[in-house]
Amino acid sequence: MFTIEKPTSDQDINAYFAFRWLWLREPWGYPKGSEKDEYEGVSEHRMVKNAKGEIVACGRVHLNTTEEAQIRHIAVAKEYRRKGVGQIILSALEQVARDIGAERAVTNSRESSIEFFHSNGFEIIDEAPNELGKLKRKQMRKQLFDNNKMVLHPQWCRELQRTWHDEIPISEHMGIKLYQYTERTIETRASLNKNINLHGSMFAGSIYSLATLTGWGMIFLQMKQKKLKGEIVLGDASIHYHKPITMKPRALCNIESLNAKFDMLERGKKCPVSLQVNILDEHKQVAEFSGQYWVLPPKS
Template sequence: MNCCRSPKNSAEFTKYYQLRWKMLREPWQQPVGSEKDDLEEQSYHRMIINSKDEVLAVGRLERNGQHQGKIRYMAVSETTSGQGLGRQLVVELEALAQQLGITQIVLEAREKAVGFYEKLGYLQVNKSHLLFNEIQHFTMQKSLSAHDNHHAELVNELQNTWHDTIPMSKAMNIEISYYDKAKLITHCDPAFNKNLHQTMFAGSIYTLATLTGWGWVYLQLKQAELEGDIVLANADIKYRAPIKGTAHCQLDFEEVIGELTSLKEGKKAKMQVMANLYSGDKVAATFHGQFAVLPKKSS
């Protein structure tokens, strides 16, 4: 059975890039290595792989900014052409983009692929570059609706609370792009949060992670119909790699320890969370925080 996911290890990445080169570079006598660029480390890679660990199709999503993404390097194996794998891959990349808060996808389509993308809702913008003096490309784009969030009202309340009470969160333009009780994803404006090295400022990474953790506790309080003052009691962050593009922060329910029922008895509650900052598919920083929730004093 086929599975669409990101490559898990170096061996799978080798197969991933091999198919990209074989379909997009080898026919035009381009050397191995020409199938890669400088954005590989900060992009989202997806492949369709079968039960025999054969890579059947590949594609990449990169971010041009906080709300725009670009699909590139789409390739399907000759042996599986016509089986709908290309469509499956685009749908997967679009769903990922929606979770990340991307509202517009752009791409450069080869002339023979224009019809394929038009069937998926992409519109031609203009005639683009000529690759290898032979392959005409066309710029195409598609608007994506916001992720269908059943907790939209609650999420908007949290985001407005940040922007109204924490000036830094508004300046960073911290936004929530996804929440489903099991996962919370946030992101911020990459241009505002860059340092002199053109990577994400460490203080911005810490702020985004801290507010994501605080926000998780806030959402749990609201859903449990409880009240309390949330304070950060202890925190630690490990910076693993520089973030050159647009980061997103993700907090998963499995990484949360603690509960809030003690608030019903007027006692303090505690929650420990872990959140990861991602540059593309890779974890660039890991935040551990312990939050205390203090019961509201009756007036």
């Protein structure tokens, strides 16, 4: 029985770094402290514990860019190697990378671990600087896809994502992405790490922006479905917050909540659209957004 944990207490943090030094630095004669670098404070750390609460594997991931995450310092205790524990910690780090908005993961693999990463979907793309001045490494990369992701009309969805990033650049910096579209439901997600406040929860303004863009996206995709064109603007909105977001920001808009007079747009008149967006922290509803939008007919 294994559990995946994020080290938070002083005891866990000290044990995490001690484990990393033991398996990644001590065998090469490097002193304690050499297992750390300048990226520790901006990284997400994970460790695998056995049924006795002992650390048996660890690893770290941080963002290089808004699209690319780097996985580093994976270590597995010798007696747990070739027992699937390496896959457990790698999968956990890949999921963290997805959650913080990365589209691909890279790692600089020692020659001894190339086969492991290759068997988990990574491909060699280039040479990497030697580790500790002596260990040869290869840079490897993997595209990150979520197996639960269902997107109909992928061309429209890609156009929506590009439109957000091109016309609302802050959406890219917030890590807001279309996660799912099924013609009746749109789901978007945001990176908590990119929108976190000093209390460890998501900024209220970021939640509002996520909800606004989700509603905007639902109208955009519905217009694509109906072969209509127009400029979507937000007229008025309200949001009710119940609980903070501390895990996984999600926004859902269902077709049942949408009330639109698209026939007015067909007649060249501006079209009112009202809808609701539910905000969740993973599976728990934490806020409701009501928006009044307008779709302006194309200019002649």
